[in-house]
């Protein structure tokens with residue numbers, strides 16, 4: 001199994017989960033400007049959509065879309081407990097979170113990475129993010145993780161995208177539960193292992 005990633009991107013979420021679930025895996029860094037991978041592949045051939053993450057399975061097929069890759073990784077290792085079983089209401093709750101993170105947080109952050117974003121456009125994105133953070137803050141009031149007491153792939157995804165706030169000068173200090181949540185997840189050995197692997201990768 002091989003994860004195609006860009007440093008600091010949303011591909012970090014599946015990278016955390018590869019470690020959480022105890023996978024043996026390879027990584028291949030994608031160069032943002034040349035679209036070549038460190039292993040010498042043309043990334044547009046790997047994922048014609050052009051973005052990370054992508055996961056090459058052992059049979060050569062390629063899976064894309066962060067929320068789907070996360071669920072795949074959890075489902076291949078059901079004992080990890082990183083996703084409730086398919087078909088249960090709890091699984092739909094997990095999918096509800098994954099879609100929320102993808103469409104309402106991840107994709108609201110994305111324009112903030114554009115160097116030519118206008119101050120007004122930046123402000124509008126941050127206002128929308130604040131509404132989403134209010135919701136997450138309330139949800140985390142009595143729960144350590146999004147799904148309650150159980151850590152799931154949704155936490156790895158939310159941790160990854162909310163961690164962009166410091167790089168982008170988005171202030172999360174108004175939301176103490178979120179701050180504690182990020183510290184709790186950031187302390188997990190799987191997060192450290194994924195960080196170390198990307199840092200050591202050429």
Ligand SMILES: N[C@@H](CCC(=O)N[C@@H](CS)C(=O)NCC(=O)O)C(=O)O
Pocket residue numbers: 006009010011032050051052053064065066067102110
């Ligand atoms: N719909 C995709 C979006 C993935 C996405 O936005 N990837 C970003 C990084 S977080 C990317 O690769 N952008 C292209 C680039 O930075 O050149 C998913 O959820 O996996």
